[in-house]
Amino acid sequence: MTRRFLVTGGAGYVGSHLVAALRARGDAVVVFDNLRTGHRAAVPADVRLVVADLADHAAVDATLGDGPFDGVFHFAGLTQVGESMREPYRYLYDNVATGIALVDACVRHKVPRFVLSSTAALFGMPDEVPIREEARIEPGNPYGDSKWMIERTLLWASRIHGLRSACLRYFNAAGADPDGRLGEDHRPESHLIPLVIDATLGRRPPLEVYGDDYATPDGTCVRDYVHVTDLADAHLLAFDRLAEGDVVWNLGNGAGHSVLEVIQAVERVAGAKVPYRFAPRRPGDPAVLVAAADRARAAGWRPRFHALDDIVRTAWAWREAHPEGYGG
Ligand SMILES: NC(=O)c1ccc[n+]([C@@H]2O[C@H](COP(=O)([O-])OP(=O)(O)OC[C@H]3O[C@@H](n4cnc5c(N)ncnc54)[C@H](O)[C@@H]3O)[C@@H](O)[C@H]2O)c1
Numbered sequence: 001m002t003r004r005f006l007v008t009g010g011a012g013y014v015g016s017h018l019v020a021a022l023r024a025r026g027d028a029v030v031v032f033d034n035l036r037t038g039h040r041a042a043v044p045a046d047v048r049l050v051v052a053d054l055a056d057h058a059a060v061d062a063t064l065g066d067g068p069f070d071g072v073f074h075f076a077g078l079t080q081v082g083e084s085m086r087e088p089y090r091y092l093y094d095n096v097a098t099g100i101a102l103v104d105a106c107v108r109h110k111v112p113r114f115v116l117s118s119t120a121a122l123f124g125m126p127d128e129v130p131i132r133e134e135a136r137i138e139p140g141n142p143y144g145d146s147k148w149m150i151e152r153t154l155l156w157a158s159r160i161h162g163l164r165s166a167c168l169r170y171f172n173a174a175g176a177d178p179d180g181r182l183g184e185d186h187r188p189e190s191h192l193i194p195l196v197i198d199a200t201l202g203r204r205p206p207l208e209v210y211g212d213d214y215a216t217p218d219g220t221c222v223r224d225y226v227h228v229t230d231l232a233d234a235h236l237l238a239f240d241r242l243a244e245g246d247v248v249w250n251l252g253n254g255a256g257h258s259v260l261e262v263i264q265a266v267e268r269v270a271g272a273k274v275p276y277r278f279a280p281r282r283p284g285d286p287a288v289l290v291a292a293a294d295r296a297r298a299a300g301w302r303p304r305f306h307a308l309d310d311i312v313r314t315a316w317a318w319r320e321a322h323p324e325g326y327g328g
Contacts, residue, residue, distance in 0.1 A: 004028040006063065006111075008054060008102065009075030010047075011038025013184045014117060014173050014228055018073055019047060020182060021232035032063055033076060039326035042182055054098035057105070064109040071113035071239055072106055074099070077146070080190060081121060084143035085284075095146035100153050107161045113242045115235055116154060118147045118169040120224075120250070120289055129256075130292035133169075133248050140284055151248075158246050166238035166247035171224035171291045173231055175311040176318035183318030184228075185325030192259065193225065193312060196266045197319050200274045207274065209259050211281035214288075220259035222288040224252035227305035227314070234301050241299050249299075252291025257308050265312045 005022055009015040010031030015038070022029050023044070031043050034053040043049045052059035054076055064072075077095045078084065084091040099116075106114055121144030122137050139145040147169075154165035174193050176183035184194050199207040212219040231251060238247045257265075263274045293301070305311050 002026060002028050003070040004030070004068070006030050006032060006069050006072045007075065008032045008072065009038065009077065009117075011035055011040060011042050011049065012075055013186065014170070014231055015073070015075035016042040016182050017177060017228045017232045018075070018235050019043065020177060021229070021236055023047070025236070030063065032060070037079070037186060039185060041326040054102060055094070057101055060102060060105050061109075064105050064111065067109055067111070069109075069111050071115065072102070072111050073115045073235060074102060075117045077117075078143065081141050081143050082190070084141050084146075088142040091142040091146050092149075095143070096149045099146075099150035103150075103153050103157050103163065107157055107163055112164060113239060114154060114157075114163055114165045115239055116147075116150055116165065116167050118151055118167045119144055120169055120171045120252070120291065122148050122169060123289075125286050126289070129288045130252075130254065130290045131250060132292045133250050133295060164242040164246060166242055166249070168231075168234060168238055169248075169250045169291075170231060171226055171250070171252035171289060173228050174225040175227040175229065175305060175314040178229060178314050180317055180321055183322060183325070184315065185322075185327075187325075192223070192262055193266070193315050194319065196263055196274055197270070197316055199276065200266055200270050200272055201319065201323070203323070207263070207276040208279040209276050210279050210285065212278045214281075216258055216287055218258050218260045221285055222256035222258045222290065224254070224256050224290045225262075225308065225311055226251055226253045227303060227311050230303035230305055233304075234296055237296070237299060237301055249296040250291040250293055251296055252293050253303060253306060254291060254293055255306075256288055256290040261308065262312070265308045266316070268309060269312045269316050
């Protein structure tokens, strides 16, 4: 039987890759997105796109009322750590208020399962790396805290109303659809791999590498890059695992890569030099953020794009073919 899902933020980077994965297995999808950072062209023409803001409760109710839905995947929200330090209340208000209202609407419309895009930003400056799900939660910014508040909302919705939920804490989503249909097009872009690629293509000034004196092998920050298609697979798996109970997974590649390693990977894939220079550290940047994704792996998650070069290759192919992103 065809299953039917609502994907908030399905016109965005990670959400659009999940929409593709759901459709590849024959599921029906409705996308709810205000197109603030998402792109109409990222949503297939035959998928219903509701262009509305989650703060428009009537639109959320009307969409869910047009169910039934087997589940909701919630990607929509404000996503910039730095911006959240400048506009804390906007982040707390927008992300938390819309998240709570969406969870409430799901309960009222009897949606049985909910999958949340959470974040590694919950962990702030971690005591231990790799970071396990049980690690101390101490968000270092309002963005991370807003996700934690939605996680807490889901905990109570599960206990009180029986809404099953999966909280998927991603580390750094990276790469692009291997078939070249979808990719990353944030404006402005803040993620390292597209920034390195655009610097290499001469589409932006030389890359600034923040800090060269961290306690890492080459002195630059180490992060965990997980392919966006592997993330989409993890969402499908987490949804299925909800049959057994609630899910909390940290999702990463398990292997960290430094900024200089990313630069070298782009140089290998592009066959060109990456222009960059060192700049002072950014306050609040931990030296190393790497996930212990053992829980998801034990549940059967098998990332297909482990190697950094494979991740970069898909991102490079997307950018070469779509120099203007979805705008071209
Ligand atoms: N990209 C990453 O590396 C990463 C890492 C950890 C967590 N996440 C989380 O994953 C989710 C998706 O991230 P992304 O990189 O795809 O971001 P994105 O900006 O590409 O996608 C977000 C989508 O949500 C839509 N949206 C935002 N606010 C909305 C609102 N109030 N109502 C309706 N639609 C709204 C945007 O238009 C966009 O299409 C986010 O919740 C983010 O916090 C992303």
